Amino acid sequence: MHASAGGLARHPIQYQDVWFCLINWTVTILPIQHNVSQTQALARKWRPKSFAELTGQEHVVRALTNALEQNRLHHAYLLTGTRGVGKTTIARILAKSLNCEQGVTATPCGQCASCKQIDSGNFIDMIELDAASNTQVDHMRELLENTLYAPTYARFKVYIIDEVHMLSKSAFNAMLKTLEEPPAHVKFVLATTDPQKIPVTVLSRCLQFNLKQIPQKQIGDHLQKILEIEGIPINDAISMLLIARAAQGSMRDALSLLDQAIAFGQGQIDESSVRNMLGIVDQSNLFELLEALVHKDGTRLMSLADELDAQCFSFDGALQDLAAILHQIAMAQIVPQALSEDLPERTRIFSLATCFTPEDIQVLYQVALHGRSDLSLAPDELAGFTMTLMRMLAFMPVDPSLDQAQPVLPSRIERPNSKDSHTSRIDTHDTSNRTSPIEQVRLEWSELIPHLKLTGMSKMLAQHSEAKFISEQEIELFVPVEHKHLLEKKYQERIQLALDTYWKKSIKLVFSIGNLTGLTPVALQQQAEQVKQIQAIAAIEQDPVVQDLIENFDAKLIASSIKSIQK
Ligand SMILES: Nc1ncnc2c1ncn2[C@@H]1O[C@H](COP(=O)(O)OP(=O)(O)O)[C@@H](O)[C@H]1O
Ligand SMILES: [Mg+2]
Ligand SMILES: [Zn+2]
Structure with a gap:
């Protein structure tokens, strides 16, 4: 995200950063500690503390709530999804649900010592490991040996392993046995942005939940709500939509952008400064x-x-x-x-x-x-x-209400002067009232080619040429530079012969090298196929059965697999 580098520079230093800085530079940073809480980043300040506070991810919340209420808990969960959609957040809420002093519940109290310590990230029986920085097998062994000891304080020891796909092969192997038969007091919550890199043996031992990107509308509403509570004035409705769109489904990115927008607009938010910040055209x-x-x-x-x-x-x-x-x-x-x-x-x-x-x-x-x-x-x-x-x-089609003679482009393109005299030979559809002159000539050439009964390279030359001018006396064709190798004399002569045969008289045929609009018959055909493909994808996406599969079974539509059966 292009905005984040600037964001880091602009953001006030966070708690963890301070701690980190303290190790590295000790004294110089100390004064900043005073106002840490006021300047906390929105993404951290607004981490949901209960399932009800989460935006989106209803399918995961429903499944976890049911499991907690019916006490049918799995020993290992795998949460997948792109950055900033709630993986770590859900893992922590789950840790609270399991360890709240009021009992195992889908609605942890948030008040007891366990809940509070988990919220602040220093609960002794919640072990958070970032696999990205601890890939080694030794680390994993140590962690796994620890699973044998009962929790110090809580009901369950909860191991949250983030970016789990980064673990080495041997680390995964070390983990397998514990995942197979974990002690009853241990729960694993694995999280990853890249589930494809996780061995199947590990996948098969976890209950997997795919977190979805959060819809723009929900992100926009969430941001709006936060601003209201934070008391930050917002002068329009569009700004939040712009930020939500730029965040591409990630709530964390949305909140970081919002932080920046606030800094950028010096405490208030309006559309033009948000556009400026995001580099978006009005x-x-x-x-x-x-x-x-x-x-x-x-x-x-x-x-x-x-x-x-x-x-x-x-x-x-x-x-x-x-x-x-x-x-x-x-x-x-x-x-x-x-x-x-x-x-x-x-x-x-x-x-x-x-x-x-x-x-x-x-x-x-x-x-x-x-x-x-x-x-x-x-x-x-x-x-x-x-x-x-x-x-x-x-x-753009020529508007029939406008003067037909008025050229669409101030270009050198001539209109066919005797358009009607050969239309009986070429089966043109009656497109004359909505196509531009340039388009008309191009279409006529496309439709003329099949009548010429060309084969091989001469056909290829014809299909890669764009007509500039067509009449019964003369045809002028342009061949794009990248296909100029097709311009061999023998292929030109074959086209010439085919034209003469078709019109039963000698036609003047002129070739030049260069581009007119780049839309040769081949390009036109490709374009038509693309349009067809887009329509097919849209039709399949809107199919109620497909929608049902996506909604209820977490199915994914692979657009590239949609192919026309009649090529
Ligand atoms: N589903 C969500 N609802 C509300 N806020 C969210 C959600 N997902 C992420 N966030 C926000 O983004 C921040 C980072 O989320 P996190 O759960 O750490 O994301 P990740 O999926 O990368 O682990 C949270 O502190 C919270 O502010
Ligand atoms: Mg995370
Ligand atoms: Zn509690």
Whole structure:
């Protein structure tokens, strides 16, 4: 997370850090100890102390609560999930549940000595080990020998081993026997971000729970609640959503970002400082881009891009956000009821949804994704970004209400002058009223190729060429530089012959090297397949049976395994 380095520098020193510093530098740090509690990081201050305080992870809480209430406890639990979703937190609550002086319970009192000591992390019978820094087998042996002795004080000795996947092979082996038949007074809670690195022999002896990334909405609500209690003024609703999104499902990251936002905004929080801190382009700039696209206003698009450039925002982030908005527009068109009620830009999204067809949005979305992956290859970021915008423009249909002769791009691309004279030969669909001239020529070429009955390399050349101009007298084709090796005389002659045969007269065929829009018939076909794939994934995701499996059985959809059966 790009923000965390700055965060560390800005954050006041924490208790543990002070202790650490004391060992290293003794005296110099001492004065800081006075206000440690006031300046505690939010993530630590707000560690949930009971299952009820947790956000999300209901499936884990339900299972653990039932086990505790029915006294059917397993001896080893494995909690998996990315950083900051509650693994350590749940392990500690479980330790309290097992050792609360009021008895084994799903709602530990939080008041007794055991609960209090566990909360502050110095309970003698709760042994926390960070496997990342203790990978050795000796350490593990020592720890395991200790399991034989009864707890000093408590009902259970609870061993919490964090990042357990980091243990060495021999350490895992040493652990196996104890995991198989642990003494009755011992419970293990293992936690990891990477369960795939854990040997199956260990996995099979643990009861595994997969913690989920926390949904943005829940993170946003949690942050809001914390700010209210902390008495920190917040001037808008969007800031929390922005932080929640940047945290990518991790509550700890969200809270660290919130800490930074508070420092950044000097005690209060508003949208523009949060955007600044996160390096996020203002949404309204992106909406303006889309509105310029609706009006096919190339000049406005370029000046908006210049503005973004001047503000030094990340174009990668801008394209990511643009794709997110296009996704929301697609939702507004296809499943409006699924669009969150409290989306800040809801009206703008719905109004754009009526300006584009669903197909337009699919294509624009694809162009945004491609533009993002091409960004690193572009001459510079601004060029990559504006190229993507121009590609979007090239895809925009000509509005029938506008003057058809008005060119979409201020380009050298000519319109086919005798368009209708050969349409009887090419089975073009009637797309004339919604395709741009450049798109029209491209489509005609794509559809002409099968009629030419080409094979082998000459077919390849045709499919990798993009038409600039088509008429019954002349065809002008562009071959991208990366395929110029296909431009051999014999393949050109075969295409020439096929064209002459098709039109039953001699056609002038001109090849040049270079890119027009990069959308050759091959590229168009790939794009169509991608759109199909995206639709297929969406359809499967929305299938009620699949949803049921995901909800109730913790199933995971592997998008890459979704394949069309009719290739
Ligand atoms: N599910 C959650 N609900 C509320 N806060 C959480 C949750 N998960 C993490 N946090 C916050 O993040 C901090 C770190 O969480 P922790 O449980 O240590 O994460 P990890 O999964 O990395 O072990 C906690 O102190 C708490 O403030
Ligand atoms: Mg942890
Ligand atoms: Zn208690």
